[in-house]
Amino acid sequence: MSKKYFDEVAQEWDEMRNSFFSEAVREKAISIANVETGKIAADIGAGTGFITEGLIRKGLQVIVVDQSEMMLSEMKKKFINVREIDYRVGEADKLPIPNETVDYSFANMYLHHVETPPKAIREMVRILKPGGKLVITDLDVHNFEFLKEEHHDRWMGFKREDIGRWFREVGLKKVIVDCAGESCCAQSNSGSEHAEISIFVALGEK
Numbered sequence: 161m162s163k164k165y166f167d168e169v170a171q172e173w174d175e176m177r178n179s180f181f182s183e184a185v186r187e188k189a190i191s192i193a194n195v196e197t198g199k200i201a202a203d204i205g206a207g208t209g210f211i212t213e214g215l216i217r218k219g220l221q222v223i224v225v226d227q228s229e230m231m232l233s234e235m236k237k238k239f240i241n242v243r244e245i246d247y248r249v250g251e252a253d254k255l256p257i258p259n260e261t262v263d264y265s266f267a268n269m270y271l272h273h274v275e276t277p278p279k280a281i282r283e284m285v286r287i288l289k290p291g292g293k294l295v296i297t298d299l300d301v302h303n304f305e306f307l308k309e310e311h312h313d314r315w316m317g318f319k320r321e322d323i324g325r326w327f328r329e330v331g332l333k334k335v336i337v338d339c340a341g342e343s344c345c346a347q348s349n350s351g352s353e354h355a356e357i358s359i360f361v362a363l364g365e366k
């Protein structure tokens with residue numbers, strides 16, 4: 161379970177995240193969705209609000225979901241005066257959001273932590289209104305075992321063709337899986353391994 165890990169690293173997450181990848185990932189995710197001001201988005205596996213921060217700047221309301229109370233409580237400290245965020249503790253397989261509620265579902269670096277990725281995708285699509293968009297940014301396939309051991313990754317990235325197939329299997333249309341134009345970089349604790357893994361962005365419309 162990665163919940164314990166994320167509860168433990170919550171206070172350091174922003175710094176860690178910054179060393180792994182930059183704001184370019186968020187810009188790519190938000191721009192590919194062509195988000196409109198005033199709409200409602202979900203940020204699933206929101207952590208401390210990396211994606212949410214960009215969405216708020218664009219004038220959206222955001223429902224954030226995460227399994228880790230500690231990540232969400234760090235996020236609340238950062239967005240103390242922001243009324244547009246609705247915080248919900250919840251699990252991938254049963255998101256605490258009713259059917260057809262949001263215009264966009266975003267998930268950054270979340271899918272490689274969940275037990276059953278196609279099931280998590282189905283849940284993110286369930287909460288989308290008809291015409292809503294799903295945007296996932298995550299890691300391409302890699303072979304850095306230390307990320308499993310040290311960062312509790314469950315999946316060693318994904319093949320883009322699997323992501324595209326899972327999107328189409330849940331009925332999404334206009335599916336695109338492309339380069340996010342950024343890599344995730346991490347150093348193993350021993351210092352002997354350095355991972356540099358390309359990041360994909362996937363988009364589909366309900």
Ligand SMILES: C[S@@+](CC[C@H](N)C(=O)[O-])C[C@H]1O[C@@H](n2cnc3c(N)ncnc32)[C@H](O)[C@@H]1O
Pocket residue numbers: 162163166177204205206207208209210211225226227228231250251252253267268269270273274275
């Ligand atoms: C690598 S962090 C990414 C956080 C944030 N999206 C970002 O880009 O900084 C993954 C997040 O997904 C959450 N998460 C992992 N598995 C989950 C699950 N099964 N259900 C809900 N949240 C989950 C973790 O608690 C963590 O906050």
